[in-house]
Amino acid sequence: MKRVTMLAAVATAAVLALSACGGEKQSGAAAPAPSEAKSSLSSPLGDPIQLAALSRESTKKAKSSKMTMEAIAGTQKNTASGQGVYDGENSKLAMVMDSDGKKLDMLFIDNALYFKLDAEDKAELKTDKAYVKISPDGQDPLSQLLGKMMSKAVKESDPSRTLEQISKAGKITKSDQVELNGEQTNHYVIEVEAEKAIALIMGDIGIPLPAEAVNQLKAKLEGKNVKILTELWLNADQLPVQVISDQTAFVKAMGAPGDGVAKTTIKYTEWGVPVNLTVPPADQVGDMAELAKKAGGR
Template identity: 85%
Template structure:
């Protein structure tokens, strides 16, 4: 059953990561299309709602990017790289993740998440299929549990989501212009109130936290003014270049063991470049309900 637990953790983390890229619709604002030449960098904005709207419009025009991600939690470090096409319900994403020395390949396409199985996975789960599929409309308990998260990711996937959170749960505390990887960028320092952010994310996903869990969260956060410090770099086309989110204060408030350090760094490159993301052949995809049934019967 170890692989079943691992599979559950992997797919849940992947869907949560996709959901974290989603955001609510904001009023459209005129934004320059990503250009082939160097655009002039405008002055940093102080209004997070306007900033979110401009970035969303630019992302909508560019549609695609390459992505790398590094997550540090205490002494553990996970990395991932991939590419995405951000197009509402036609959103597609491919990612290769390295978690505790295990490589995990996932695809998000055709409104479903596909997780690639290695030979050890196949043996443990008693299947010869190369992939397992998690569908938003799947009938197995696991797919139904994650369905709302996936639906949210499909509809609202957008790398500029952090800005919608800022407009409701935080504020821009500092902005300046700096060079990052040879490119001039607008750099923003953002403080997000942890308690408000949690309520916002869970509300948007549509899965309320149990009353007891909410009570425990409030008790640990009450009166501490815990902030999630986020830094954002946007290029001249209002496209994200890098996002760093430091959750250290939050995980320490939650009582995490060890030093409690927690930070996520996401980098975006090659905006507007062609990407090729396709679902695996149907005969290579296993049914989640059948796979879980076989694995559970061991």
């Protein structure tokens, strides 16, 4: 179970980065995607609350996108690519990650996470199934540890929530208009207060922390005025095309060894393009609880 647990933890980190503190449930028929006609780029906004509201309405209309991610933590680098549907309880996410040369293929759909198993995974879990399922109501330790948190994070994965976090925990310090990948965008530089951002993240995704751990975290941050520097690029339809979050100051305040560099870059493309994700065939899916018992009995 060691390797499967490690891969699940890496996947969780990616989902949390993409979820950006959670989103809101959407209902009703799908709204039309942003107009195919080229929108004119409006002037950058100085009010983060107004910026968050406009972006939220835009992502409700577009509802889906493709994305890539690069996360750097010290000497470790993880990359991922995938596509998502941002629709509250009906959200779906498919992603392929590369962590230290190991590929991880995952799918979140119908409130459950599916890992695609390679030959090494199958040997460890003693199964010929193509997938293993982790669900919020699973009885195995891995599902109980990660299931509910990942379920909530993915269901609330609307990228516009990054801006809602900013409106509550940070301020816009600079804005300008720049070309990014051949597209004119509004570029924002935001300083997010680390203490406020952490409280929002833990509250939204429901990560329980002992009082002692919370006190230690507050003690390390107290009086340091630690900021998480975030850069956003929004297109003419107020849709994010790139988000860079630099957590270096935060991890250094936490006492991370080495150079302490920590940065996440997420790029969004093909907003509004239909995303077709389906549940794997039932006969190809192994139950995590049963496979855990089998692997533990070696």
